[in-house]
Amino acid sequence: MTAEHAKEALNFHLSVYLYGIISFFLCFILIGIPMLIILGLASVVFAIVACIKASDGLFYRYPLTIRLI
Numbered sequence: 477m478t479a480e481h482a483k484e485a486l487n488f489h490l491s492v493y494l495y496g497i498i499s500f501f502l503c504f505i506l507i508g509i510p511m512l513i514i515l516g517l518a519s520v521v522f523a524i525v526a527c528i529k530a531s532d533g534l535f536y537r538y539p540l541t542i543r544l545i
Contacts, residue, residue, distance in 0.1 A: 481530055483545050488526075488538040492519045495540075 495515055502508030522538050529536035 477535070480535060481526075484536070484538060484541070485523075485526065487544050488519075488522065488541045490544055491538075491540065491542045494542070 492515065496512065499508040499511040499515060502511060526536040526538060
């Protein structure tokens with residue numbers, strides 16, 4: 477079960493990194509700034525929710541995650 481949580485978290489954080497890079501380049505047309513703010517807040521909230529679910533023994537699938545692993 478721990479390996480599945482680790483894979484899911486790694487996929488989520490890789491996806492957030494990719495979305496951050498895309499948002500950074502969109503900052504030049506000013507749409508990336510609010511996207512970076514929303515991305516930062518959402519990543520913190522989703523990580524906290526996943527932590528609470530994992531401590532309850534449940535599996536949590538992060539939304540908007542690209543399944544790489």
